[in-house]
Amino acid sequence: MAREVLCKPDPSYIMDIKTPRHNFLSARYKQSFAYKTMKIRLPKILQNTIGDITNNCNNIIAEFGEVIRKDILTIVDNILQLKCELENDHIMESFEGIDGDKRLWNSFLNDLDDDSNTFFKTCWLYSECYIYRRLYYFFENHKVLKAYDYFSQNKQNAFVISVEPMLEIIHGLESMKSYISDDNLQILLKLNLWGNRCDLSISSGKEVKLNGNPFELVKNLDKRVIIDKSSQVIEILKSADRRNDIVIEFICDNAGYELFTDFILADYLIESKLADKVRFNLKAIPWFISDATINDFRWSLQFMKDHATPVLREYGKKWQKFIVENKFEVANINNFWTSPYEYYRMSEIDPDLYKRLSISHLVIFKGDLNYRKLISDFSWDFTESFETCLRGFLPTNICSLRTVKADVICGLLEGQADILEKESKDWMITGEYGTIQCANKIR
Numbered sequence: 453m454a455r456e457v458l459c460k461p462d463p464s465y466i467m468d469i470k471t472p473r474h475n476f477l478s479a480r481y482k483q484s485f486a487y488k489t490m491k492i493r494l495p496k497i498l499q500n501t502i503g504d505i506t507n508n509c510n511n512i513i514a515e516f517g518e519v520i521r522k523d524i525l526t527i528v529d530n531i532l533q534l535k536c537e538l539e540n541d542h543i544m545e546s547f548e549g550i551d552g553d554k555r556l557w558n559s560f561l562n563d564l565d566d567d568s569n570t571f572f573k574t575c576w577l578y579s580e581c582y583i584y585r586r587l588y589y590f591f592e593n594h595k596v597l598k599a600y601d602y603f604s605q606n607k608q609n610a611f612v613i614s615v616e617p618m619l620e621i622i623h624g625l626e627s628m629k630s631y632i633s634d635d636n637l638q639i640l641l642k643l644n645l646w647g648n649r650c651d652l653s654i655s656s657g658k659e660v661k662l663n664g665n666p667f668e669l670v671k672n673l674d675k676r677v678i679i680d681k682s683s684q685v686i687e688i689l690k691s692a693d694r695r696n697d698i699v700i701e702f703i704c705d706n707a708g709y710e711l712f713t714d715f716i717l718a719d720y721l722i723e724s725k726l727a728d729k730v731r732f733n734l735k736a737i738p739w740f741i742s743d744a745t746i747n748d749f750r751w752s753l754q755f756m757k758d759h760a761t762p763v764l765r766e767y768g769k770k771w772q773k774f775i776v777e778n779k780f781e782v783a784n785i786n787n788f789w790t791s792p793y794e795y796y797r798m799s800e801i802d803p804d805l806y807k808r809l810s811i812s813h814l815v816i817f818k819g820d821l822n823y824r825k826l827i828s829d830f831s832w833d834f835t836e837s838f839e840t841c842l843r844g845f846l847p848t849n850i851c852s853l854r855t856v857k858a859d860v861i862c863g864l865l866e867g868q869a870d871i872l873e874k875e876s877k878d879w880m881i882t883g884e885y886g887t888i889q890c891a892n893k894i895r
């Protein structure tokens with residue numbers, strides 16, 4: 453039986469102000485996007501997840517058997533309970549057990565002091581990540597449902613509805629390959645950047661469809677790339693030491709159209725011999741609704757390979773062959789990507805991962821959440837340099853391609869934020885502006 457949810461009014465530590473400069477983003481600031489996320493967006497996402505599971509209940513039972521009906525009800529009840537904890541700003545409970553990443557999470561949670569251990573008091577990054585980790589907690593110990601991805605329907609749908617722009621991209625790519633040029637590379641970097649617009653957590657799971665020709669879109673949106681270091685990224689790509697294998701790591705974000713644009717950029721890097729191998733880093737668990745897991749990666753290639761359109765089939769086959777030939781590689785699953793830690797702490801928390809990244813030539817961080825983890829959920833001065841905000845995180849050359857969906861940014865020019873503010877009051881949260889930033893590792 454689902455529990456009744458009773459919401460209390462906001463507690464006294466919630467202040468009706470914007471996030472002050474040089475502070476962590478947090479839902480304790482009522483005029484912040486963090487507050488809106490914790491107060492409205494996340495409860496809605498949890499409610500929608502319950503809806504999806506309930507609607508899909510008969511299919512789940514058909515797949516796993518009648519015996520799990522009561523387990524599904526328990527899970528729904530648990531999600532409602534989590535929603536209630538969030539709405540009443542409880543302490544973020546630790547996880548029972550030490551298997552998998554629970555020890556890592558528990559040690560993180562235990563380190564939070566009394567002033568930062570609830571959903572609203574803590575740094576937004578931590579509480580938002582925690583919600584998705586807790587959600588998976590309800591499934592992970594179940595013998596069959598642990599393999600059930602409650603967001604997969606949304607993700608697969610996102611891929612299916614994007615076939616048309618995908619075909620336009622393949623068509624464009626074909627003509628590009630006959631001449632490899634910086635201009636083409638720049639277009640594909642931007643195509644990849646705008647792919648990040650299609651994320652389902654910003655829309656609370658509602659379908660996000662790309663309209664129009666993707667290459668036209670890149671042209672039309674060029675003035676919306678408010679930080680454009682693409683030339684620097686191209687220089688980095690061309691500067692690789694060709695005596696060794698050139699490995700480029702993608703820290704992927706969303707499945708669907710965005711993942712397809714990752715494949716496209718990766719394909720171009722391989723074909724133009726700017727990389728010998730592209731390694732894809734995916735999420736270990738269902739994450740921020742549309743983030744790609746290994747299953748999504750495999751499903752996408754298979755979907756393409758089985759598609760009725762010959763050119764899509766051909767590319768599906770080609771990229772599966774790239775995997776066999778070691779040109780594309782799926783990185784071993786790593787829980788660090790679904791931990792709450794900012795990346796400046798990677799060398800301490802997961803030194804092996806840090807070491808692995810450091811021997812690649814370039815790491816491309818996709819999307820908004822990766823950006824938040826790169827520079828922390830912190831209200832930097834807008835003009836602070838990207839390098840400073842990385843707080844020492846620089847295992848190798850790094851690049852971030854991100855549409856701006858959270859009120860955290862650095863690297864703008866003096867006065868630029870004021871102009872943007874005049875252009876659109878919500879410029880930091882709509883995903884309508886993009887940034888391409890990078891940092892060079894001087895070896």
Ligand SMILES: O=P(O)(O)OC[C@H]1O[C@](O)(CO)[C@@H](O)[C@@H]1O
Pocket residue numbers: 489580648651652653654705706740818819820821822824855857858859
């Ligand atoms: O898929 P992306 O680009 O990481 O975006 C997800 C992010 O967008 C938001 O929906 C807004 O910041 C966050 O909740 C989340 O960090």
